[in-house]
Amino acid sequence: MKCTIYYFKPLGLLFFLCLIPLWAFTQNITVKGVVKDVMGEPIIGASVMQKGTSNGIITDLNGSFSLNVPANATIAISFVGYKTQEIPVSGKAQLNVTLKEDTEMLDEVVVVGYGQMKRSDLTGSVVSVNSDAIKKSVITSVDQILQGRAAGVQVQANTGMPGGSSSIRIRGINSLNASNEPIFVIDGVIIDSSTGSGSDNALASINPSDIVSMDVLKDASATAIYGARAANGVIMITTKRGESGTANITYDGYVGWQEMPKKLDMMNLREYAEHRNVRSGKDYAGQDWGIVNKDNNFVRPDLLGEGTDWQDEMFSKAFMTSHNLSATGGNDKNSYAMGAGYLQQDGIAVGSGFRRLNLRGTFDSQVKSYLKMGINFAFSESKQKLTISDESLIRTALMQSPNVAVRNADGTYDGPDTDEWTQTNPVGLAMINDNRNEKMNIRANTYAEATLTKGLTFKTELSFDYGITNTYKFDPSYEFGAIVNETRTGTYSKTYNKYWSWRNIVNYNRTFGIHNINAMIGQEMQKSKWEYLYGSRTGYLSNAATDLVLGDASKATNNGNSGESSILSYFGRLFYSYNDKYLLTFTLRRDGSSKFYKDNRWGWFPSAALAWKISNESFLKDNSVINNLKLRLGWGAVGNQNVVNNAYRAIYSSVPTTWGTGLLAGNTPNPDLKWETTYSSNLGIDLNLFQNRIELIADIYYKKTKDLLLQVPLPAYVGTSSSPGATAAPWKNIGSLENKGIELTLNTVNIDKRGFQWRSNFVFSMNRNKVKEMDTPTSLIDKTNQTGSTITILTRTAVGQPIGQFYGYKVIGRFEKATDFYYKNTNGEVTPVALPEGMSIAKNSMWIGDYIFEDINKDGVINEEDRSYIGNPEPDFTFGIGNNLSYKGFDLGIYLSGSVGNEVVNWGRRELEDSHANNNLLKSALNYAQLGLIDPNGPDDYRNVQIIAGDKYACRMAGSTKTNESNYRFSNLYVEDGSYLRIQSISLGYTFPRKWMQPLGIQNLRVYCNLQNVYTFTKYNGMDPEIGSANQDALLTGFDNYRYPSPRIYTFGLNLTF
């Protein structure tokens, strides 16, 4: 709960210093004493002040103090994280003080838009995650902190790849266009990027150990102050700043190992060879399967070994380490914090890895009695290896057959020698291809804040965020068996991002008796620019040195482009509190954006909220059970301007032609485009019982998003498809959708006795969304996947339905016997069962052992009209459970997270269980339905065929491609229950007693070990049920297409402060 009290401390001191003159006292005595905590450990650095004066001292290493005060004075003893105690001296010369930890989170300071508030004054829905949670889990990127720790915030890693991205959804999906990511505000500065997609994560540049707290603004009454960009919620990140007092130097570091949490059960060489022999041999009726030719190497499969286990070759134990060093300190006028961090995370899959270096510093100074200034900067450099994701090598590794060796005897990489069906050597490619990026980012922020008159301040703040991304790609020449590449290609690119913003804020804060007013007005301007430069050459003479200069200049290609956007805003907030019982907040923001045509550029975003502190009413004031009860009600409107630049005006894009640069129409402009607006209402209750032993926060909300921004899906004959040369489809405001949900947070102190403490917290989130209207030609949005040349519709989003549901066929059974091909209809007539379009009862078509699909439209044939919704990726609810136990320096944290009722498409299984396919398969693929003749001397007629072996849900293996395409079409068979309960982390730490450490000059030493991603309870058959969204597209959530599995991590580390 340390939080941002620092901000107030220097201010507080300032007030003491400036406003209270030193007056002379008589009868001074010297009071001595020791300050200890409940465990009897001395508290070092506690402040001991004579109340109402600036006379004070700080406790020494033994917790002792000695202060000269008037005999009738009162002294106040305070320390961060503890309840302040006031003790009348009453002439006593010796005072022994025991400070109690401040479990009361009510006075925590919460960072809200353009300011801070006491949590007890909040009227909106804000959830905070403090540095304790950050410290006790091993995370490499800040987005991971929020997973399961904040009600209403759903975080799913899109990939387990080091440096990869997450999907963050605050209170569901608000928008149908690609991004549903919240904005991140670091120390007051909006960082100009989302969480990225796939392997790319803008947040990966931030060092989690620099973070003090994260506050998630969820409802519109809290976010509306961020207006046009806040529709998806706002995450406020506060980093460490200095505080007055002794300088502290802290070291945090760990080393760890990562491993694959789960392996798929693939065929080994013997099984593969046997299966291939089956496929190239004769079927039950003595006919050729005709699937594949005989491989003469597989004559005696029993003599073969295990072959290559491509999973073992691709994945291995990987090392990770992190070191952070920081120093904080200051005096009553100046304070500082600085730090450096280093993270190295090798990937569990070859061809992946992440490294990050961070430097940061902040300095705040009370320059004049009326003027405070400060600066902070953060620099980061990160390197990421991407070979594996770019080449989709995990899929290749699973599909590569076990008869292909990874290496030749001489150590060089081998490859397939067959010309019939070629899969490259994924390990070889991952090892030799160079594909990585290097990012540099510098974020700086400087401000001046003047106190104009009592309670009135003016703050001006200028922020920069500059980033450079360099990508390096070199494809060397190689020879993997029959696959030869002689062309060496080097490709380099540089992206330069520049963002600046300037804010001016006037703040007025006064208390008049029982009236408390806090008013703020401000103005902000923001501009982003980006530039991209690309160059590529081939014709390198060797693989040894790869810079462009060594490529053939006549084979050089290059490209470059740029863009910019800007936002101009005015905003204000009025907070009023009456007698600390009735609280009111109004906010209003007006935003103008360059993304829209002049006439539609400006939007108003208002909000209003009120709260009633029932516990401050006289009838509850001294209640022994309820010590806090607050009711919150809020409403607001926030916007979304996530469209491409130029969507409102016509542009022409350049195309190289043999006659020089040509120009093609690039888009379909829509000058009427305007903001998407989300209106949300929130009702919340905060309840604390039994001296805060139990804290319950509950919220219920309803959100409606109108004027949904969408790049309209149009038929390809309009000329707006995804093929080269197409014009981009127009962006339009096309409809509305709603989200509603419930969130609960329960924090309890279960046991707090004799130094043993057990605390628990529980978060629960439930959200339901539904599309209300969609003004497109079809009121449908389909999302597809293309594998090879086959395009499959995966999800459909339609009016009246939840977003992004899986859409496909339903398997209702299997043809077991001849009579299954017919049924009696309601009139008692024998009717043929619906077969797929163009298919009949024939061995090369539909046969015993093939799937029966539900004929949804009852037209007697299975075709695309028989698809329906077959699963919803949105969970029924998600939850997180944390338990923290501590006893005499030992602490144990167990943290679980879970998701219930969400469905996942196991795309890999669909491919790897296709018993007919020419690649390595899951062992379960061997359970296909085996056929046999009922009468061995009878004909090969469907009336004489039966299923004799195999899994009872599996279909037969068929020689005909068409039959296989029918059986393995995208159906409910591949939609699995993605519910899971995961032991997210277990951490065990020991803090050495201060009395041992103090002689060594050490303030604090804690050693710990941590297990991350310990175990997952799930029915899901794939590697990992946590999937995220493909390309950050909310409409393509829960689609597991060979996702890089999240590793299990074991770490050992220490925190040292001296």
Place this chain on the structure above:
Amino acid sequence: MLIASLLFTGCSDFLDSTDNSNIAGDNFYLTEEDCKAATAPLYSKVWFHFNDKFYYGMGDGRGYNLRAPYSDYIYPFTDLNESGLTGPLVQAWESFYIVVQQANKVINGINSGSMSESVKPQYIAEARFMRGVSYYYLTMLWGNIILNENSDELVNNPIVAPSSISDAFEFVMRDLEYAAKYLPETSYATGRVNKYSAFAMLSRVYLTYAGYSDNPNSGSRNAEYLELTKKAAMKVIENKSFGLMSNYADLFKIENNNNNETLFALQWVTNSTTYGESNTIQNYFAYGSDVTGTDRAWGGATVAQPNVIWEYEQGDTRRKATWMAYGDYYPELMSDKGGLTFEYSQTQLNCKKYVCGSSKDNASITYGNTPINTYMIRLAEVYLNYAEAAFGTNISLTATKSEDDTKVTLGTNVTCNDPIAFELYKAIRTRAGLSTNGTSFTFDDLRRERRLELCLEGQYWYDMVRWAYYQQQAVLNYITGQKRNTNIPVLWDETTKTLSEDTSKDRTQRSVGDVQTKIFRLPYPESETVQNPLLKGDPIPYTFTENRITDLFNE
């Protein structure tokens, strides 16, 4: 300071973003140079997804020249098994309509542009040429299609009914006739289309439409359109700037791009950086990475159907220029190693056309990008169009299978005695190194000549569709006779240079779609029918707003 900042930002310029990567709409279509810049991309990028896989996947795959049992961009077409979700089918549909709509944007842009009125028709003609060619493909493949001249109308209301095949042909002919009238006599830049490109295309379109009627087994063709076919073809044939190249194999060398046999070819750039701007056919055709020098060589199992090889006569130089057979020597490939002797396989013939080698063989070849033009129409076809028109109005075709089930012919009893037609037919054969006896040729002779001359140039399926406009049952019998469900194991004899069935191995069977009339109409891409249910419904008449040009052949 607050006031200062408010003043500063009060200026609304702050929200006007500049864009240096695109040309804004109001800065374009000002000069004749802009017209040229607008029409230039219509020769390459917009056709990319047609060229990439569909050009040969449909023309030769479905035409049964090409076999690729592991390549899902060919076998669905060969096996008559494609659906509205087959990737290349969807991509081709998209590509054709990109051509149409980008051409529409050019036409409408120039019409409202501020350049001199006198220069406008020529560039509008260039765009209309492209639109006409694209609509020709669309209606040949899908039958009823959406005809549209302004995409802005469709954006606001995309749910419209399609037009009939005859309206589509009417549209195509109007576009190409406009092009024939207003395109320049000679191209204003090498590779750009001219008047004769349009006449050549018209010869194909007239010939095709001549056989179209409501009755797919009418056995008769429209005399007027046959006459127009000959007239249009003659316009090209009589023009001395065009001629057959003397050596057939030279047609498929990069250095001979835009030779005097070319009438319209897609123009691919060297060294492009962006997906969709280069010719990628070689990547799919080359049998191995030793030819291309890169890992982009996926044609190991993309091979000739024995059926087509058996149609080549001994000594036909086109065979080696089209297909690589065991022992064939190509000095232009792997030139740094003394040329390529094809010894990859004796049991198949791999693709040669459009395979131009590595960057060592030709410096303009880069990784995955082989800038050889893609032929859309060349003079040899115009000869054959004339010859086909000369068979007259009444044609009754019969398909005949050979006894060993290896060959099938179509129209052996139908004879043409037209002397001009015979000379043109003979010229094609002579260039291929073949002698021609007598003074007449049969329909099957012409069929075979078209197939072999234009093999791997994406044509043969469209021939079948054209013939099926008036002799559908015969063409169905012909396709049935191709025995697409049977794989015949074969062996190439290097010394006799013949291909024969390998009787030591069994013929194997595979499942193919039924040979029914519906194979002549491809399924619409599924996303289109989902979005526009009217597409599958009845066509409505198209309203033409301008008068058709009638004075094209008056001189």
